[in-house]
Amino acid sequence: MNIGSVLGLLRTEFPDVSISKIRFLEDQGLVEPERTPAGYRKFSHADVDRLRYVLGVQRDHYLPLRVIRDHLEALDNGLEPPVAGGPRSPRLVTSNGVSSATQAAAAEHRLTRAQLLEQASVGGDLLQALESFGLIVPRSDGTFDGDALVVARTAGELAAFGIEPRHLRAFRGAADREAGLVEQVVRPMRSQRDPEAAARAEETTREVSGLCVRLHAALVKTALERGSA
Amino acid sequence: MNIGSVLGLLRTEFPDVSISKIRFLEDQGLVEPERTPAGYRKFSHADVDRLRYVLGVQRDHYLPLRVIRDHLEALDNGLEPPVAGGPRSPRLVTSNGVSSATQAAAAEHRLTRAQLLEQASVGGDLLQALESFGLIVPRSDGTFDGDALVVARTAGELAAFGIEPRHLRAFRGAADREAGLVEQVVRPMRSQRDPEAAARAEETTREVSGLCVRLHAALVKTALERGSA
DNA sequence: TTGCTCCTCACGTCACGTGAGGTGGC
DNA sequence: TTGCTCCTCACGTCACGTGAGGTGGC
Numbered sequence: 104m105n106i107g108s109v110l111g112l113l114r115t116e117f118p119d120v121s122i123s124k125i126r127f128l129e130d131q132g133l134v135e136p137e138r139t140p141a142g143y144r145k146f147s148h149a150d151v152d153r154l155r156y157v158l159g160v161q162r163d164h165y166l167p168l169r170v171i172r173d174h175l176e177a178l179d180n181g182l183e184p185p186v187a188g189g190p191r192s193p194r195l196v197t198s199n200g201v202s203s204a205t206q207a208a209a210a211e212h213r214l215t216r217a218q219l220l221e222q223a224s225v226g227g228d229l230l231q232a233l234e235s236f237g238l239i240v241p242r243s244d245g246t247f248d249g250d251a252l253v254v255a256r257t258a259g260e261l262a263a264f265g266i267e268p269r270h271l272r273a274f275r276g277a278a279d280r281e282a283g284l285v286e287q288v289v290r291p292m293r294s295q296r297d298p299e300a301a302a303r304a305e306e307t308t309r310e311v312s313g314l315c316v317r318l319h320a321a322l323v324k325t326a327l328e329r330g331s332a
Numbered sequence: 333m334n335i336g337s338v339l340g341l342l343r344t345e346f347p348d349v350s351i352s353k354i355r356f357l358e359d360q361g362l363v364e365p366e367r368t369p370a371g372y373r374k375f376s377h378a379d380v381d382r383l384r385y386v387l388g389v390q391r392d393h394y395l396p397l398r399v400i401r402d403h404l405e406a407l408d409n410g411l412e413p414p415v416a417g418g419p420r421s422p423r424l425v426t427s428n429g430v431s432s433a434t435q436a437a438a439a440e441h442r443l444t445r446a447q448l449l450e451q452a453s454v455g456g457d458l459l460q461a462l463e464s465f466g467l468i469v470p471r472s473d474g475t476f477d478g479d480a481l482v483v484a485r486t487a488g489e490l491a492a493f494g495i496e497p498r499h500l501r502a503f504r505g506a507a508d509r510e511a512g513l514v515e516q517v518v519r520p521m522r523s524q525r526d527p528e529a530a531a532r533a534e535e536t537t538r539e540v541s542g543l544c545v546r547l548h549a550a551l552v553k554t555a556l557e558r559g560s561a
Numbered sequence: 562t563t564g565c566t567c568c569t570c571a572c573g574t575c576a577c578g579t580g581a582g583g584t585g586g587c
Numbered sequence: 588t589t590g591c592t593c594c595t596c597a598c599g600t601c602a603c604g605t606g607a608g609g610t611g612g613c
Contacts, residue, residue, distance in 0.1 A: 274547055
């Protein structure tokens with residue numbers, strides 16, 4: 104893949120990405136794409152995943168690139184990613200994957216109930232409420248994944264504004280409907296046995312769900328502007 | 333008032349303000365505090381209000397300082413500043429919150445129907461469908477804002493995956509429910525006549541709606557992982 | 562007198578953007 | 588051959604932060 108196609112893939116999810124930014128990220132040692140004999144950058148799927156990771160962390164956690172690079176180096180060496188930032192910063196979690204090896208590590212993110220409560224800074228009653236409304240579902244062995252951590256943390260912060268889990272029930276239904284829409288698009292790709300088709304299906308899932316989330320955000324913003332006008 | 337007291341006054345509302353930032357804002361011509369004979373800056377209440385305006389516009393609209401300075405000059409000349417009672421835009425922070433001219437332009441956009449169609453790269457039939465489902469609503473004068481552009485472009489990209497406007501109807505309802513939730517939190521703040529309370533209300537709107545969008549995104553991701561597992 | 566705040570000025574930094582001038586590829 | 592994409596390298600920019608070295612004020 105050349106740099107232009109990478110841009111095309113990423114900018115649905117990250118609208119402010121640019122060619123010069125991708126080149127800059129390579130310059131800073133965050134990706135190392137191969138080169139063609141003529142010097143053109145050749146990005147692999149893993150490279151794109153890596154960029155996605157960088158852009159996601161940058162957007163969601165406001166970490167400087169130097170720190171993100173250190174995290175990536177730690178991940179490449181199979182080490183645990185360092186805890187991010189100060190007391191209020193959540194542990195760095197993403198299932199947007201990095202390389203196949205590090206992606207496995209992210210997918211394997213396992214938190215006990217106690218760890219989840221501590222890292223999300225929430226109480227057991229709030230977690231129980233979130234579970235009872237289906238906003239968080241533990242694995243069969245009782246552990247929780249990275250998404251559960253994000254949900255718990257966010258719900259905790261919303262609770263500080265007086266928004267309780269029962270107010271969030273509708274979120275689950277809306278999310279399920281959107282996921283269903285995405286699945287409808289991706290299902291035909293998934294049915295193929297080709298492993299490359301499977302990779303494309305995963306890429307498409309991310310892309311389309313990114314578009315859905317973007318649409319959702321824009322509509323919430325519109326509704327709020329209309330409401331306060 | 334000396335610069336330290338000004339800092340103390342502002343940093344409850346704007347946690348990232350600093351002495352060097354205030355000095356920098358003076359350097360850029362955004363405030364002109366008096367000086368004591370010894371050279372110490374002496375800020376009046378009007379100066380502090382001016383700083384509050386600058387910091388607020390910077391935070392809520394991501395305008396570059398050069399543009400804010402022009403607005404202030406217009407205000408000084410008795411003209412209406414473009415964003416005085418303008419759009420409350422909880423534009424979700426991109427990467428590190430750095431302002432870009434294109435973003436600022438998008439926030440204040442006024443687009444005709446033809447411009448919207450061109451810039452979003454969509455056809456008139458798609459726009460009409462989006463309007464009929466309430467996903468895009470033009471202003472009373474027939475123009476469209478930046479959010480409409482985002483919605484149109486995103487819907488266009490989704491259409492490329494076979495997802496049509498009628499599939500997106502549910503998004504509107506979900507967004508309206510979320511906006512209602514945010515409004516419930518903010519309403520008590522808005523009812524106060526204090527201008528500082530109004531600023532806090534706007535900030536809270538931004539913060540809570542950001543949390544809602546984050547929760548939504550996490551739940552969509554969860555649902556997709558559960559679905560394909 | 563002490564300790565604190567404030568001053569200027571120069572330079573550093575972070576995350577890019579912008580050409581200029583040139584080459585590769587269908 | 589044309590037009591497009593890609594390349595490097597140097598420099599610019601935006602919004603500050605960071606000392607160094609010095610003065611003011613209760």
